[in-house]
Amino acid sequence: MMKKHTLIVFILFIPFLMLAQKTYTIKGVVTELETGKKLKNVDLVVENSTTGTISDQNGNYLLHLAEGEYELIYSMEKYKKKTITVILNSNTDIDIELEKATDGHKDGKGDSGLLSFLFRGSKE
Numbered sequence: 001m002m003k004k005h006t007l008i009v010f011i012l013f014i015p016f017l018m019l020a021q022k023t024y025t026i027k028g029v030v031t032e033l034e035t036g037k038k039l040k041n042v043d044l045v046v047e048n049s050t051t052g053t054i055s056d057q058n059g060n061y062l063l064h065l066a067e068g069e070y071e072l073i074y075s076m077e078k079y080k081k082k083t084i085t086v087i088l089n090s091n092t093d094i095d096i097e098l099e100k101a102t103d104g105h106k107d108g109k110g111d112s113g114l115l116s117f118l119f120r121g122s123k124e
Contacts, residue, residue, distance in 0.1 A: 021066040025091045029059045030074060033097040039076060042098065047071035047083070074098060 030042040038059030045052035046065065055061040067089055075081040079098040086092065
């Protein structure tokens with residue numbers, strides 16, 4: 001009788017195991033294009049989602065996502081926003097270089113900082 005119950009439970013869980021998505025890691029370093037300086041507090045957001053992260057004081061970032069295709073948006077005040085497409089089917093290293101925004105360039109001004117604000121608070 002116990003063997004039947006164990007078999008039934010196992011059979012019921014097979015569909016859940018098949019539906020489980022593989023999760024992969026995207027990691028890298030964000031640097032300034034002109035100087036190679038590592039940039040801290042760069043926002044990385046997955047387009048059309050609430051998923052994202054911020055680079056640490058050494059410019060490193062880490063993001064865990066399910067297998068799939070994603071638009072990743074890297075942004076920081078006073079830098080041009082950079083968007084890349086990633087097809088994620090394994091752990092991936094992506095180093096990013098951000099270019100300083102010119103005075104007349106509006107990317108990087110006012111369109112970033114939400115994640116930074118949430119993690120650091122309104123005072124800098």
